[in-house]
Amino acid sequence: MKKKVLAILLAVSCMGMMMTGCASGEEEKEPETQEEVKEDAKEEDEETEAESSGVDKVLADIEKQMNDALGELPESGKGERIGILISSTANEFWGTMKTRYEEAGKELGIEVEVFEAAAEDDSAGQLDALQTMIPMDFDAIIVSPIDGTNLIPGIVAANDAGIPVINLGPGVDTDALKDAGGHLDGKITVNFEEQGSTVANDMISRMKDGGEVAILSGLEGAGQSVGRTNGAKAVFEETDGIELVAAQACDWDTEKAYEATKDILTAHPELKGIFACNDNMALAAVRALQEMENKDVMVYGVDYTSDAKTAIEEGTMMGSMTYSSTIYTKAAEEMAMLLAQGKTFDAPVYLPLTLVNQDNIADFDGWR
Amino acid sequence: MKKWFSRYSQQIFLFAVMMLICIVLTVQSKYFLTWKNIRNILEANSYRLILAIGMTFVIASGVMDLSAGAMVSMCGVIMAVGLHAGLPAGAAVVLGIGTGMAMGAINGVLIHYTGINFFILTLAASGMLRGISLMITDGKPITRFGQDFIFLGIGRIGEMQLSVIFAALLVMLSIPLMFHMKWGNYVQALGGNKDALEKSGIHVGGLRISVHMFLGVMAAVTAVIITARLNSAEPNAGMNMELDAITAAVMGGTAISGGRASIGGTVLAVLILGVIRNGLTLMSVSSDYQQWITGFLLLLSVLISEIRVRKTGTLMK
Numbered sequence: 001m002k003k004k005v006l007a008i009l010l011a012v013s014c015m016g017m018m019m020t021g022c023a024s025g026e027e028e029k030e031p032e033t034q035e036e037v038k039e040d041a042k043e044e045d046e047e048t049e050a051e052s053s054g055v056d057k058v059l060a061d062i063e064k065q066m067n068d069a070l071g072e073l074p075e076s077g078k079g080e081r082i083g084i085l086i087s088s089t090a091n092e093f094w095g096t097m098k099t100r101y102e103e104a105g106k107e108l109g110i111e112v113e114v115f116e117a118a119a120e121d122d123s124a125g126q127l128d129a130l131q132t133m134i135p136m137d138f139d140a141i142i143v144s145p146i147d148g149t150n151l152i153p154g155i156v157a158a159n160d161a162g163i164p165v166i167n168l169g170p171g172v173d174t175d176a177l178k179d180a181g182g183h184l185d186g187k188i189t190v191n192f193e194e195q196g197s198t199v200a201n202d203m204i205s206r207m208k209d210g211g212e213v214a215i216l217s218g219l220e221g222a223g224q225s226v227g228r229t230n231g232a233k234a235v236f237e238e239t240d241g242i243e244l245v246a247a248q249a250c251d252w253d254t255e256k257a258y259e260a261t262k263d264i265l266t267a268h269p270e271l272k273g274i275f276a277c278n279d280n281m282a283l284a285a286v287r288a289l290q291e292m293e294n295k296d297v298m299v300y301g302v303d304y305t306s307d308a309k310t311a312i313e314e315g316t317m318m319g320s321m322t323y324s325s326t327i328y329t330k331a332a333e334e335m336a337m338l339l340a341q342g343k344t345f346d347a348p349v350y351l352p353l354t355l356v357n358q359d360n361i362a363d364f365d366g367w368r
Numbered sequence: 369m370k371k372w373f374s375r376y377s378q379q380i381f382l383f384a385v386m387m388l389i390c391i392v393l394t395v396q397s398k399y400f401l402t403w404k405n406i407r408n409i410l411e412a413n414s415y416r417l418i419l420a421i422g423m424t425f426v427i428a429s430g431v432m433d434l435s436a437g438a439m440v441s442m443c444g445v446i447m448a449v450g451l452h453a454g455l456p457a458g459a460a461v462v463l464g465i466g467t468g469m470a471m472g473a474i475n476g477v478l479i480h481y482t483g484i485n486f487f488i489l490t491l492a493a494s495g496m497l498r499g500i501s502l503m504i505t506d507g508k509p510i511t512r513f514g515q516d517f518i519f520l521g522i523g524r525i526g527e528m529q530l531s532v533i534f535a536a537l538l539v540m541l542s543i544p545l546m547f548h549m550k551w552g553n554y555v556q557a558l559g560g561n562k563d564a565l566e567k568s569g570i571h572v573g574g575l576r577i578s579v580h581m582f583l584g585v586m587a588a589v590t591a592v593i594i595t596a597r598l599n600s601a602e603p604n605a606g607m608n609m610e611l612d613a614i615t616a617a618v619m620g621g622t623a624i625s626g627g628r629a630s631i632g633g634t635v636l637a638v639l640i641l642g643v644i645r646n647g648l649t650l651m652s653v654s655s656d657y658q659q660w661i662t663g664f665l666l667l668l669s670v671l672i673s674e675i676r677v678r679k680t681g682t683l684m685k
Contacts (some may be wrong), residue, residue, distance in 0.1 A: 128645070175512075
C-alpha cells in the first residue's frame with residue numbers, strides 16, 4: 001500500500017515537472033523573440049539609411065496603398081488586447097504570420113496573443129480554440145478559418161459577447177454565417193483570384209508557342225485554393241494555344257503534390273508549366289521533376305517561403321506570389337484597434353499583391 | 369478500502385493528474401476556472417467522449433475498431449446527402465444512425481465469421497469507408513444545412529449545449545448497460561473468456577455484431593454533432609478520431625485484451641486530454657506539446673495498471 005502511494009506520488013510529481021518544464025520552455029522562448037525583434041529593428045534602421053534599397057521602396061508604396069484602403073489610422077495603442085486565430089504553424093507561412101503579428105503588436109503598443117489548431121486540416125480543433133478565446137476578454141479577434149464554415153458557431157458566440165471579429169485571409173462563408181445569425185465586423189484579405197491570374201499571365205508570357213499546363217490545388221473548398229485555382233483557370237482557358245490538362249486537388253499535402261506531379265507528367269510529357277496553390281506543394285513538384293530529370297517545366301507557387309526563395313534563386317522554381325506579411329498583419333491589427341475605438345468597416349480591405357520571379361528576385365532582398 | 373484503492377488505482381491516478389493539471393492551469397491562467405471556459409471544455413469534448421464510450425465497449429469485448437473515425441465521416445456525409453435531398457433533420461439523423469449500425473454490423477460479421485485479425489479487418493474497413501466518403505463528396509465538404517439540423521450541434525437547453533447533454537445521457541446509460549445488465553457482462557466476458565461464454569450457450573456471433581453496432585450508433589451520434597456544429601460534412605472529418613478514442617479507453621483502465629472495462633476511467637481520460645488541449649490553447653502554447661503529453665500520460669497510466677497487476681499477481685478479469 002505504502003509503495004503504491006509512493007508510486008502515484010512519483011508519477012504525479014513527474015507530471016508536475018513536465019508542466020513546469022513546458023512553462024519554463026515558454027519563458028525561455030520570449031527573450032529570443034525580443035532579440036529577433038531588436039535585430040529586425042536594427043536591420044530596418046540600416047535599410048532606411050540605404051534609401052536606394054529596392055525592397056524599402058516597394059514596402060513604402062504598399063504601406064501607403066494599405067493606409068489609403070484603411071481610410072484612417074487608429075489612435076496610438078492603449079494596450080488593447082487582440083486575440084488572433086490562425087490555422088497552424090505547421091505551415092511556415094502561418095509561422096511567419098505569427099511572428100509578424102507579434103512584431104506588429106509591439107510596434108503598435110497593443111497586446112497580441114496568437115492561437116492555432118493542431119494541424120492545417122483540424123477544422124473542429126480550430127473551432128474549439130476560438131470558443132476558448134471568447135471568454136478571454138479580448139477587445140477584438142482576428143480569425144483565419146481553415147474552411148468557410150468551421151468557425152461560424154464561434155463567430156456567432158463572439159458576436160453575442162460583443163467582441164468585434166475580423167476575418168483575415170481565407171474567407172468565412174458569409175451566407176452561412178448570416179443563416180447562423182452572425183456577422184463579421186471587418187475583412188482584410190488578398191484577392192486570391194488575382195494571385196492565380198497573375199501567375200497564369202506570367203507563365204503564359206514565357207510560353208511563346210503555347211502548350212500544356214497543370215494546376216495543383218489545395219484543400220477542396222478552402223477559399224485560397226478555390227480562388228487561386230479559378231483565377232488561373234480563367235486565364236488559361238481564355239488564352240489560345242494554352243491547354244489546361246489537369247487541375248488536381250492535393251489538399252496542401254506535399255506527398256500528394258509530389259505524386260500528382262509524377263502522374264501528370266507521365267500522362268503529359270510535354271507539360272510546360274505547373275501552378276501549385278502554395279509553395280510547399282510547388283517544392284514537392286520540383287522534387288518530382290528533379291527525380292524525373294525534367295528541367296523544362298516552370299513551377300510557380302504562392303507564399304514566397306524561404307525555401308521557395310532559394311528555389312527561385314537556384315532556378316528550380318520560376319516564381320511565387322507574395323505580399324508583405326509585415327504590412328498585412330499590421331493593417332489587420334490597426335483595423336482591430338479602429339474597431340475597438342468605435343469605427344466600422346462596410347467593405348473588405350484588399351492587400352496589394354506582388355509576384356517574385358527569376359527576373360526580379362534581386363529586388364526582394366530583405367522582403368518581409 | 370485497500371482493495372478498493374487497488375482496484376481503482378488507475379482511475380485514482382487519472383483523477384490526481386487531472387486535479388494537478390487543473391490547479392496548475394488555474395494558477396497559470398485567470399480564464400481557466402471560469403464557467404464559460406469549463407462549458408467550452410465540455411462542449412469541445414462531448415463528441416470525443418461519445419465515440420470513446422462506444423470504443424470502450426468494443427475494447428472490453430476483446431477487439432478494437434480502427435474504422436470508427438472513417439465511420440464518423442461516412443455517417444456525416446450520408447446525412448448531408450440526405451439533408452440536401454430534402455430530408456427533414458430527424459429523418460437525416462435516423463438515416464445516419466442506420467448507416468452507423470449497418471457499418472458496425474458489417475465489421476462485427478467480418479470479425480466473427482472470417483476469423484481474420486480485427487486489426488486488419490477494421491483497417492481495411494477504415495480505408496474503404498473513407499474512400500466512399502471521398503467518392504460521394506468528390507473530396508469537397510458538403511456544407512450548409514437547415515437550422516433544425518444545426519441546432520443538434522450548437523443548440524442549448526438552458527446553459528447546456530445539446531451535445532453535452534447527449535454525452536452525459538449516454539454515459540449514464542452505458543454504466544448500467546456495462547455493469548448491471550446481462551449484455552454488458554457478456555460483452556466483458558467475450559473479451560475475458562470467449563470459450564467459456566460459448567460453452568454456456570451464448571450466441572457469441574450475435575453478441576460480437578451487437579457490440580460493433582453499438583459503436584456504429586455512437587459514431588453516428590458523433591457525426592451528427594460535428595456535422596451540425598461545423599455546418600459541413602467533410603470527407604476528412606474524424607481523421608484519427610479512432611486512435612483518440614482507443615487512447616482514452618485504454619488510459620481510463622479498460623484492458624486492451626478485453627475483459628475489464630471502466631466507463632468512469634474513459635470519462636476521466638477524455639476530460640484530462642480535453643483540459644490539456646484547452647490549457648495549451650489558453651496559454652497559447654503550440655499544440656505540438658499535446659501529442660507528447662498524450663503519449664506520456666498513456667504510458668504512465670498503463671504502467672500504473674501493470675504495477676498493480678504484477679503486485680496482485682493475477683489479472684482481474
